[in-house]
Amino acid sequence: MNSIKKLSISLLLALPLPVLAETKTVTLDVPSMTCPVCPITVKKALSAVPGVSRTDVIFAKREAIVTYDDAKTNVAALTKATLDAGYPSTEKGQEKK
Ligand SMILES: [Cu+2]
Numbered sequence: 702m703n704s705i706k707k708l709s710i711s712l713l714l715a716l717p718l719p720v721l722a723e724t725k726t727v728t729l730d731v732p733s734m735t736c737p738v739c740p741i742t743v744k745k746a747l748s749a750v751p752g753v754s755r756t757d758v759i760f761a762k763r764e765a766i767v768t769y770d771d772a773k774t775n776v777a778a779l780t781k782a783t784l785d786a787g788y789p790s791t792e793k794g795q796e797k798k
Pocket of ligand 1: 734735736737738739740
């Protein structure tokens with residue numbers, strides 16, 4: 702019984718947990734932005750997500766570039782924020798640094 706407990710604890714410790722908060726940047730495709738006013742709405746929605754430190758919306762490319770703290774938020778929360786604002790978005794192919 703005891704050894705099973707020890708084993709499971711060591712397994713837990715071996716998991717690569719993301720313990721350190723990291724600033725990440727993601728590019729979202731926002732194809733439904735159809736006029737120059739749309740980016741304002743999208744930017745506002747993304748900026749309101751806790752943990753987001755920077756948002757750049759490029760209307761010409763239908764893109765939103767978001768810098769965020771991954772301990773506070775994640776891509777799913779960001780895409781949900783744009784969706785709630787009326788603009789469904791998807792993560793663009795993982796950006797290399
Ligand atoms: Cu518009």
